[in-house]
Amino acid sequence: MKQRLGQKWRPDFWFFVRFMVIASMCLFIVYPFYTILTKSIFSDKVEGVTLYNFVRFFTKEYYYQPLIRSIVVCSTTVLTSLLIGVPIAYVLTRYNVPGKTLVHILIIMSLMSPPFIGAYSWIILAGRQGIVTKLITSLGLPAPTIYGKGGIIFVFTLHLFPYIYLYTSGAMNSIDASLEEAAENLGMSKLKRIWTVTLPVVLPSILAGCVMVFMTCLADFGTPMLMGEGYVVLPVLVYNEYMSESATNPYMASALSVIIVSCSLLVLMFQKLVIDKRNYMMSSLRPPQETKLHGWKRFLVSLPIYIVVFLAFLPQIVVICQSFIERSFSGMVKGINLNNYRFISAKLATNIKNTYVFSLIAIVFIIFVGILVSYVLVRKKGKVANIIDTLIMFPYVIPGSVLGIGLIIAFNRKPMILVGTSAIMIISYVIRKLPYTVRSGTAFLYQMDPFVEEASINLGVSPLKTFFTVTARMMLPGVMSGAVLSWITCINELSSSIMLYSGKTSTIAIAIYQEVTHMNDGPASALATILTVTTIISLLIVFRATKGKVKIV
Amino acid sequence: MSNEVIIKDAVKRYGDFTALNGVSLNIKEGEFFTLLGPSGCGKTTLLRMIAGFNSIEAGDFYFGDKRINDVPAHKRDIGMVFQNYAIFPHLTVKENVAYGLKARKVGKKEMEERVAEALKLVQIEHLADRKPNELSGGQQQRVALARAFVIEPSVLLMDEPLSNLDAKLRVQMRTVIKKLQRRLGITTIYVTHDQEEALAISDRIAVMKDGNIMQIGTPNEIYAKPQNPFVAGFIGVSNFLDCDVQGGKVTIQGEMTIEIPVKKEFTGKGKLSARPEQLFFSETGMPGKVLFSTFLGDFIEYEVELDNGQSLIVNEYTKDTAAVHEDGKRVFLNFDPNRISLYIAETGEVLSK
Numbered sequence: 001m002k003q004r005l006g007q008k009w010r011p012d013f014w015f016f017v018r019f020m021v022i023a024s025m026c027l028f029i030v031y032p033f034y035t036i037l038t039k040s041i042f043s044d045k046v047e048g049v050t051l052y053n054f055v056r057f058f059t060k061e062y063y064y065q066p067l068i069r070s071i072v073v074c075s076t077t078v079l080t081s082l083l084i085g086v087p088i089a090y091v092l093t094r095y096n097v098p099g100k101t102l103v104h105i106l107i108i109m110s111l112m113s114p115p116f117i118g119a120y121s122w123i124i125l126a127g128r129q130g131i132v133t134k135l136i137t138s139l140g141l142p143a144p145t146i147y148g149k150g151g152i153i154f155v156f157t158l159h160l161f162p163y164i165y166l167y168t169s170g171a172m173n174s175i176d177a178s179l180e181e182a183a184e185n186l187g188m189s190k191l192k193r194i195w196t197v198t199l200p201v202v203l204p205s206i207l208a209g210c211v212m213v214f215m216t217c218l219a220d221f222g223t224p225m226l227m228g229e230g231y232v233v234l235p236v237l238v239y240n241e242y243m244s245e246s247a248t249n250p251y252m253a254s255a256l257s258v259i260i261v262s263c264s265l266l267v268l269m270f271q272k273l274v275i276d277k278r279n280y281m282m283s284s285l286r287p288p289q290e291t292k293l294h295g296w297k298r299f300l301v302s303l304p305i306y307i308v309v310f311l312a313f314l315p316q317i318v319v320i321c322q323s324f325i326e327r328s329f330s331g332m333v334k335g336i337n338l339n340n341y342r343f344i345s346a347k348l349a350t351n352i353k354n355t356y357v358f359s360l361i362a363i364v365f366i367i368f369v370g371i372l373v374s375y376v377l378v379r380k381k382g383k384v385a386n387i388i389d390t391l392i393m394f395p396y397v398i399p400g401s402v403l404g405i406g407l408i409i410a411f412n413r414k415p416m417i418l419v420g421t422s423a424i425m426i427i428s429y430v431i432r433k434l435p436y437t438v439r440s441g442t443a444f445l446y447q448m449d450p451f452v453e454e455a456s457i458n459l460g461v462s463p464l465k466t467f468f469t470v471t472a473r474m475m476l477p478g479v480m481s482g483a484v485l486s487w488i489t490c491i492n493e494l495s496s497s498i499m500l501y502s503g504k505t506s507t508i509a510i511a512i513y514q515e516v517t518h519m520n521d522g523p524a525s526a527l528a529t530i531l532t533v534t535t536i537i538s539l540l541i542v543f544r545a546t547k548g549k550v551k552i553v
Numbered sequence: 554m555s556n557e558v559i560i561k562d563a564v565k566r567y568g569d570f571t572a573l574n575g576v577s578l579n580i581k582e583g584e585f586f587t588l589l590g591p592s593g594c595g596k597t598t599l600l601r602m603i604a605g606f607n608s609i610e611a612g613d614f615y616f617g618d619k620r621i622n623d624v625p626a627h628k629r630d631i632g633m634v635f636q637n638y639a640i641f642p643h644l645t646v647k648e649n650v651a652y653g654l655k656a657r658k659v660g661k662k663e664m665e666e667r668v669a670e671a672l673k674l675v676q677i678e679h680l681a682d683r684k685p686n687e688l689s690g691g692q693q694q695r696v697a698l699a700r701a702f703v704i705e706p707s708v709l710l711m712d713e714p715l716s717n718l719d720a721k722l723r724v725q726m727r728t729v730i731k732k733l734q735r736r737l738g739i740t741t742i743y744v745t746h747d748q749e750e751a752l753a754i755s756d757r758i759a760v761m762k763d764g765n766i767m768q769i770g771t772p773n774e775i776y777a778k779p780q781n782p783f784v785a786g787f788i789g790v791s792n793f794l795d796c797d798v799q800g801g802k803v804t805i806q807g808e809m810t811i812e813i814p815v816k817k818e819f820t821g822k823g824k825l826s827a828r829p830e831q832l833f834f835s836e837t838g839m840p841g842k843v844l845f846s847t848f849l850g851d852f853i854e855y856e857v858e859l860d861n862g863q864s865l866i867v868n869e870y871t872k873d874t875a876a877v878h879e880d881g882k883r884v885f886l887n888f889d890p891n892r893i894s895l896y897i898a899e900t901g902e903v904l905s906k
Contacts, residue, residue, distance in 0.1 A: 451639035454606055457626045458633040459653030459704060466627075474643055 013464050017372050018384045025391045028431055032406030033261075033398065039254035039409060053255030063237070063252075067259065070234040073149065073224070074217040077156040078210045084157065085164025086206060088305050090194075092165075093172040096292050097302045103309055109539055110312040111162035112485070114492035114509065114531050116222030118155045120516055120524065121315030122146050123226065124322055148231045152224050158312045159223075160213045167209030171202035177288040211271045215264055219399030221495040222509075226516060234260050235401050235495065242405055242499070250409060257402040264397045316532045322525035340526035348511050348523065352530065355508040358422060359490040362429035366437050366486045369430070370479055371472050374441025379450070395432045403428060404499025420502035428496045433486040440482025444475055477545070484542045488535050556582045556617060556707045556740045558603065563612035565598050565764075572598045574764035575612070580757075583738045585731070589751040590761035591787070596744045599761075600710055603742065605629050616707055627656075632701035632739070634711040638693045640685045646672070646696050647681040653704040671703035674733060691722045698730065702737055709734070709741040715750065727754050748788050752776065760784050779894055781901040785826040792832065792865040796895075798823035798904065803895060806861050809839055813890045814906045822898035827888050829854065829868040834878070838887030841865075843878045853877055857886060 043052045057063040088107075092100050126132045126146040136143040145151065175198065183197045221235040228236060234256065242253035293301060323341070326334045344352070373392060377385050395403065407428060411418035418424040452474070456466040494509040501510050508527050515524035558580040565573040573595045580586045588596035601607040603614060605626030614621050621629055632653075641649050650671055654664045672678040675695035685693060694714065701709055714730070715723045731754050734741050745751050751758050752772040760767045760775060760783075768780040779785035782793065797804045799820050804810045830852075841859040855867045855878065867886065878884065895905040 449637060449639055451635040451637060452641060454604075454626075455633065455635060455639040455700075456641070456652065457606075458604060458631060459700070460627050460630070460656035461652075462625075462627050470641060474641075 014376065014380055018376055018380070018388070021369070021373055021376070021388055022384065022391075025388070028407070028427055029391055029394050029398075032403065032410040033394075035410045036254045036257050036402070036406045039251055040258045043251045044249075053252050054259075056252070057255060057259065063256075066232045066234045066237040067263075069149070069231065070218060070263075073152055073156070073233060074214045076153050077160060077217050078213050080153065080157040081161040081164045081213050082206070082210065084308055085161040085209065086168050088161075088308065089165045089168035089172060090198075091301055091305060093169050094288065094291055095301055096290050096298065097305060098298070103305060105539075105543060106309050106313050107162045107165055109536060110159065110309075110316070111166075112488050112535055112539060113159070113316055114494075114512075114528065114535070115159060115220055116226060116494060116509070116513065117319055117528050117532065118159045118315045119152075119223040119226040120512070120528065121318040121322075122151065122155055123516075124318055124521065124525075125314075126151075147227055147229045151227045152231065152233075155223055155227065156217050156220070158308075158315075160216055161308075161312070163212040163216070164206065164209040167205045167212070168202055171205035172198070173287055175201055175288060177286045180288065207274070208271065211267055214267055215396070218260065218263060218267075219401075219495065221399070221401050221498070222513065225513070234263075235399055238401050238405070239498070250405075253405055254409070257405055260399055260402055261397060264399070268397060316536075319525045319528040319532060322521060323529040325522070325525075327522055340522040344511075344523050344526050348508075348527065350504070351506050351508050351511040351527070354422070354425075354505055355491055355531075358425050358429060358505075358507065359487060362426050362433065362490050363483060363487045365426070365430045366434050367476075367479060367483050370434060370437030370441050370483065370486075371475050373434070373438050374445055374475070374479070375467070375471065377438070377442050378445040392438055393435055396435060400428075400432060400493070400495030400497075401499055403432065404496035407496075408499060419500070420505070422505050424500050425497060425505050425507070428500055429490045429493060432493070432496060433489050436485040436489070437479050437482040440485075441475060441479040444478025448474060448478075481542050481546050484538050488538050491534055492531055558586075558708055558740060558742065559613075559615040560599075560603075561613045561615075563599060563602060563614070564610045565595070565602060565607060566610055571764050573602075576761075576764070576766055578759060578766070578769070580740060580742060582740055585734050585741045585743065585754065585756040587743045587745060587751045587755035587758045588761060589745055589748060589758050590767075591746060593763075594761040595764040596746075596761050597712055600712055600742060600744050603708070604631055604633055604710055630704075630707050632704055632706035632709040634694075634697045634701045634709070634714045636713045636716060638697040638714075638717075640693055640696055640700075642685050644685075645681070646677065646683050646685070646688070649685070649696055650699045650703050653700060657704060667703055668699075671699040674702075674736075675699045675729070690718050691726060694718065694726055695729075698733065702733070702739060706739065709739045711741065711743045713745055714743075715745075716747075723750070730754065752788070760787060762787075777892075778903075779826065780903050782824060782826060782896055783901070785894060790829055790866055791826045792829065794825040794827070794863070794865075795898065796823045796825050797821075798895070798897075803890075805839065806859075808861075811890050813893070813895050813904075815895065815904045816906055817904070819897060819904055823904065824896045824898045824901075825893055826896065827865075827893045829866040830870075831892055832865060832867045832886050832888050834867070834869070835885050835887035838885040840883070840885055843880050843882045843884060845880060846877060848877065857884060859886070 040053055041049050041051065043050055046052045057067075091097060092103065097103065123146060124130060126143070130146070133143045133146075146154070179201065180193055180197055183193045188196060219235065221239060224231070224233045224236050225239065232240070238253055238256045238260065241249050241256060324336050324338070326337055326339045328334050373388060377389055398406075407424055408419050410416075411424060418427070448471075453463075453466055453471055456470045457463055461469065492509060493507070494513060497507055497510055498513065501507065508531055512524045512527045512531075515521075515527070558578070560576060560578040560580075563573050563576045564571070576595070576599060578586075588599060590596050598607060602609050605621075605624070609622050616629075641652065644652065647668055650668045651664055654667060659667070669678065669681075672681055675698050677692055677695045677699070680688065680692060680696075685696070688696065697714070701711075711730070715726055718726060727750055743751075743754065752775075755772055757769060757771055758775055759769045762783055768775055768784045770778075770780075775784060776788055779788060779791075782791075785791040786793075794805055796806070798815075800818055801812050801815050802810060803813050803823060803825065805825065839859055841857045843855055844858045844864060845856040847854045850871070852868045852870045853874070855869065856864055857867050858864045865886065893905070894903060896903055
């Protein structure tokens with residue numbers, strides 16, 4: 001900001017906003033990560049600064065194997081998600097699949113469902129006591145196991161292929177129809193057209209989807225923890241290393257965190273260097289026409305999509321059904337009733353209350369801070385805004401469990417003892433889920449006419465009052481869709497909560513995890529139903545409000 | 554307080570780029586004053602400095618005798634109409650117009666009266682309770698106008714207010730604006746790049762180029778007596794002819810010598826500028842042939858190639874002529890020496906009186 005000579009510079013409101021945002025980000029993002037970094041180069045086995053932890057990581061199979069496994073699981077999931085997501089995107093955007101809006105909504109819903117519900121449901125269905133397992137073995141066939149590598153990849157794929165679908169169909173809808181017509185006009189056959197024109201043009205978006213899938217897999221803790229059994233991946237190793245009662249080792253856990261974050265950073269760098277450079281900016285003047293299919297052709301094209309979407313949505317149906325079944329300790333069905341709900345409202349009421357109270361407080365902060373930050377990023381560009389922009393997206397790179405460890409190490413000593421409080425849970429929610437809201441806020445501001453603000457100022461309303469009465473007022477519906485995504489991911493949050501909770505601040509997601517590990521299917525499914533139903537209702541509200549144009553990616 | 558606007562040596566820089574290079578203006582009370590120039594000439598920059606949205610690097614801005622350099626935008630008491638109207642999308646038409654009155658804490662009854670009167674003046678009283686997204690471009694334009702003048706500002710600023718309308722509506726709205734301004738008598742500063750619009754609407758015009766003012770004058774002065782070749786070329790169509798000047802004697806390419814009344818003695822290369830309607834076919838003058846003719850109803854536009862190879866545009870009114878000159882016909886072009894403009898070729902300084 002250039003200031004005129006002779007005029008004293010006075011800090012204004014936006015100076016304080018920038019200052020506060022930077023200060024809190026330094027305190028709650030930079031500082032925790034810094035403590036992780038410093039912890040990782042120390043050890044209780046060796047004096048002074050050392051690479052002992054890292055040497056141990058790369059020489060002991062116990063440590064480096066989970067890294068290899070994580071990479072294998074993530075890469076395979078990306079591949080399988082591509083195989084499912086890209087064809088679905090193509091068919092849904094180009095053909096008259098019956099009920100395509102519903103299919104689209106169901107795909108988004110399965111993406112937004114609590115991440116570990118997939119794992120849990122598939123254990124109910126195909127685990128050792130599972131219905132499907134029993135059915136297959138009763139036919140005298142060997143049932144495939146859902147535990148371990150295969151199961152994790154299967155559940156990840158069904159949960160995350162929507163990312164590929166959403167990115168690809170977004171790009172497909174923005175191709176100008178004349179592009180493919182030009183190829184046709186030049187004598188290309190249909191398949192060749194897809195291969196030589198359509199796919200290369202949407203490739204950057206597909207790759208961006210791949211990055212999302214890879215990063216989410218790499219950071220996810222719940223699914224491999226529940227299904228992995230002996231198959232330990234990186235986030236599970238971090239958890240074991242830090243939380244296991246026998247040998248808590250914050251130094252090694254920190255080193256592992258550094259390694260996970262490095263992997264994520266590598267992927268992000270790949271995105272910046274390879275994908276972003278090839279992004280073709282397109283303004284679709286005439287989106288491609290839908291091809292009308294009839295009879296068995298239409299059926300044949302639609303059926304595989306229905307099957308995939310059914311499988312992806314099945315976990316939510318399973319938990320809801322399961323929640324009404326009362327079982328004995330041996331797993332026998334005792335009856336269909338509301339006893340599971342009676343049990344959780346008696347024993348786990350605190351968890352339910354905590355989930356909603358924490359998330360509500362977090363979401364109020366997120367909306368408030370989100371609007372201010374979006375405004376700074378779009379309208380007050382400069383060095384400070386750039387720093388905020390980078391820092392705010394940092395939680396995308398840091399997996400929840402790593403951020404959790406960072407917050408614990410940073411705030412378990414004087415002067416700021418926050419570990420075990422509700423505050424630290426809420427802080428972790430705000431930091432991790434703010435990006436959704438900021439993204440929808442900035443997107444809205446970029447298309448909002450800046451002259452509207454000037455008109456208000458010109459008519460005699462001060463800039464600050466204009467911001468609150470005009471700009472923020474107009475932004476509110478714009479950030480709402482992002483805020484609902486923040487809200488949904490808050491109530492379903494597990495990976496950082498499980499590091500940060502104490503007896504008093506436990507949430508639904510944590511309770512589900514504990515009940516599942518103790519084989520208490522009933523309460524777990526009742527709790528999961530509460531989350532699923534809340535998620536679905538929240539999403540339906542956004543769909544309503546945005547007329548189906550909610551932006552997830 | 555008198556509502557004249559005085560600007561002294563206004564300067565605006567963006568990095569190395571000088572957007573305004575010491576501009577001075579004296580806009581009279583109640584005047585309709587237009588800043589006209591091609592894009593990037595600094596006209597909008599200057600307007601936004603007056604409004605308070607651009608900082609003032611150097612120079613002094615006065616409303617009457619009050620210096621406004623350090624008055625923040627929301628306290629300048631200026632009405633402004635934006636290029637894209639900038640209507641508050643979440644407020645109704647009535648609420649939009651009342652917005653500035655609310656900020657001024659005008660009483661409820663008075664506010665309702667003034668809003669109603671303003672809406673009536675721009676003829677949209679029947680749309681008072683609509684939301685902006687239910688309005689056409691022309692109607693939104695009227696809301697923006699009403700919102701700007703209802704606060705009875707000391708100065709009204711308009712930033713290319715008609716550029717988003719289609720051609721027909723543009724002509725219609727510029728008459729609405731002009732009549733309204735006459736009636737309310739608000740000092741108005743208007744920005745446009747459309748020379749026809751500027752000529753039609755303004756009391757006075759400042760033609761700008763590269764951050765400098767090229768000429769200030771009434772539409773007639775600017776059209777008839779452009780003070781430099783840029784203004785001659787930017788306003789309307791002009792034919793330029795190279796010539797040699799010796800005192801008042803002007804020799805055009807060694808072929809034709811005429812006497813032009815000049816302001817001062819000068820000997821050297823000159824440049825003549827003549828409007829297409831200032832040239833006419835004659836028995837004597839510059840020899841050439843008709844290349845191409847376009848019949849445009851009330852006049853015919855000819856492209857004439859002189860024998861030295863230069864082509865000129867000549868307009869002949871159909872009411873003054875019996876027949877269309879055919880392509881290829883040999884002709885002589887002449888003009889009235891008292892009405893065309895003569896400049897020094899090198900500096901562009903005007904010589905003709």
